[in-house]
Amino acid sequence: MKQICAAFSAALFLLVSGAAVLADDVTLKSRDGAIELSGTLLGFDGEFYRVETQYGELTVDGSGVLCEGPGCPSLTDFVAELSISGSSTIGDVLMPALVEGFALQSGLKAERVKIDDTHFEYVLSAPDSESPVGRFQFRVSSTDEGFADLLADEADLVMALREIREGELALAAEVGLGQLDDVNRSRVLALDAMTVIVSPTNPVAAVSVSDLSRILAGEIDNWRTLGGADAPISIHLRDAQSGIAQAVDDRVLRQAGRSLIAEVTRHATNTALAQAVARDQLSLGVASFSEIGNSKPLALTGPCGFELRANRLTIKTEDYPLTAPMFLYIPARRLPKLGRDFLAYTRTAPAQIITRRAGFVDQAPEEIALNAQGDRFANAIRVAEGEADLTALKRMVDTLAPLRRLSTSFRFEAGAARLDAQSRSNVQQLAHAIEAGVYDGRQLVFVGFSDGEGPADGNLRIAQQRAQAVKQAIEAAVETSDLSQVQLSTDAFGEAMPMACDDTSWGRQVNRRVEVWVR
Structure with missing residues (x-):
């Protein structure tokens, strides 16, 4: 504070x-x-x-x-400047790769100039000229520092590994930066995940999110409770200013009403964290999926027997519950044209390829055939009870069998009708693809699912309402097309295909979703 x-x-x-x-x-x-x-x-x-x-x-x-006056800029030798501050996870590799890709596509050369350990800049210029047309200046530190720089008018963009917090939202609005949680004030560059890691020699293979919160709060302090050795658990996390450490606090501990124990070993980098955990059989850490090194990732499980593992596809679809979007936050002020062109470039197919090659999960939609989703349907069969459930399951299979699932999914904020931050970015991404004609001549079906709490009829109705809300959000976001070339429709199956156990708030949150299926 x-x-x-x-x-x-x-x-x-x-x-x-x-x-x-x-x-x-x-x-x-x-x-x-x-x-x-x-x-x-x-x-x-x-x-x-x-x-x-x-x-x-x-x-x-x-x-x-x-x-x-003395402050007037040169109109003939104008150099576009863009100041970018925040997460080192984003700033060390991903953003430089995107800037270099953008320069190449724009017919510019990009020269990287190191200033000190946390500052560098890219000087963009025409291939046959030494006169720059742009300077992209980076300060690589933490998500906290990025938002602080934005509030102090020392940054134009923030690289963040978590959503903006309420206090930061209020301060940004007070100093004239706009409502930074609006749909056009942030975008997801790539996807990562909070991954629970242990040493490769540790016999434990899975942990529930409920038990993870209890471990981090000190309520579980011995591996024997998790099926391991009779030995104390040593907790490792990133430094307190890191976006991924703050996301652990926001989404694991606070949702469970718990606070982090004081005895935690902190690390300045993801690499250092993963290396420390891999060396120590008694350690447990929460690391970035993109940088787990030689450590062993644990599956997330629950009392109903479902297991969810972090991999490229489960992160992209948000089926893995601890997905960590990598955000760019953009204040409500006009950026130089070169900066606006760069932001537009980050949504393109070449940028998604660069993101993937940089080791992160890109946002390019993928189509997944029904027969590649056996685990999901096996789980649906496992929890089906009675003739009504089996009838609903049969209708779902009959409806979805001719279609393919898009990796783009939509979820809502806990206890609210508003799409969460990643889903708001997904709306823009899918709308741009529709505008570009990617789905011309095809049908997109927005399919709603719910958790299993409450009456099945009510859950089905809520799932249908959510599917309709996403469809309307897409229609509103498509600005340059009359949608005549693509057919949009909705369907819902309520609680018929759960992704996680309903015994925790995070499990219910994972199950409440809208998927996109394409014909």
Whole structure:
């Protein structure tokens, strides 16, 4: 909290006394001389001026005004600048690979310049020129630091391994950065997962999320409870500012109403964490799926006998419950055109290939045949009870057999009708694919599922409502197409195909979903 307050104070200082800090005084005059506006230049994107005035922060179209004063930028030698701060997991490998891919596709050369251990920049220029057209400046630290830099007006984009928190949302809105949990204020670059790891010599193969929360809270402190040796459990996590460590706190401990035990070994990097756990037979850690090294990942299980393992497909579909989206948060202000082009590039097929090659789970939709989903249907048969359940199961198989499941899934925030952050990004991704004609001449069926709590009829009705809500969100997001080339429909099967046990809130959350099936 102290860090957030410091960031807020810094942001206020910049807004209130920007002239003293930047000394970029400008006067913008309309070309007929009728209107004159003076203030402190906060930014220029090559087309629009962003100026702090007595009326507040204003954005002015540069084509209609003349700029006078010491802060006026050069219109002929403009260099687009983009400042990016946050998670080292994203900033060390993925973002540099995407910037280099973007430069190559744009016909530019990208030169990486190291500044210090946490700062570097990419200078983008034409192949036959030494004059830069853009500078992408990186500060690689933690998710916490990224949001602090954004609040202090020292970053244009935040790399985050968790969703923005309520306190950060409120502060961002106060300093004029917009509502950062809106659909256009964030996007998912790639997918990762919180993976429970142990030493390869540890005999334990699975753990429930309920037991994981009890281990992290110190309520389970001996491997014997999990079927292992009679020995104490040593807990290893990333540093407290890391997005993945905070995601563990938000999604495992807080949901269970527990707090992290004090006796935890912290690590500055994912690699160091995985190496430490692999060496120690008595250790348990929660690591990034992309960097588990030689450690052994545990399956997630529950009393109903279901097991879920982290792999590329279960992470992409969000069937694995501890999926960790890798976010870019974007404030409500105009970025330079080069920056906007880069953001558009991150959704393209070439960018998804780069993401996959960098070792992360990409978001390119995949089609999965029914016969490749045997485990899911076996689980559905296992929990079916009575003639009504078997009838519903038969209808589901008959309906879905001619279709293929897309890896794109949708889930809702706990206890709310609003799509979660990853699903809001999925809406945009699928809408762009529809606009691009990827599904022309095909049928997309949005299929709703529920948990098993409560009456089956009510669950079926809720599942149908969720499927309809996702379909409407897609229709609203498709801006450049009349949808005449693709058929959208809905169906629902309620509790007929659970993905996890219903005994915990996370299990019920996994089961409440909308899948996309394509014909």
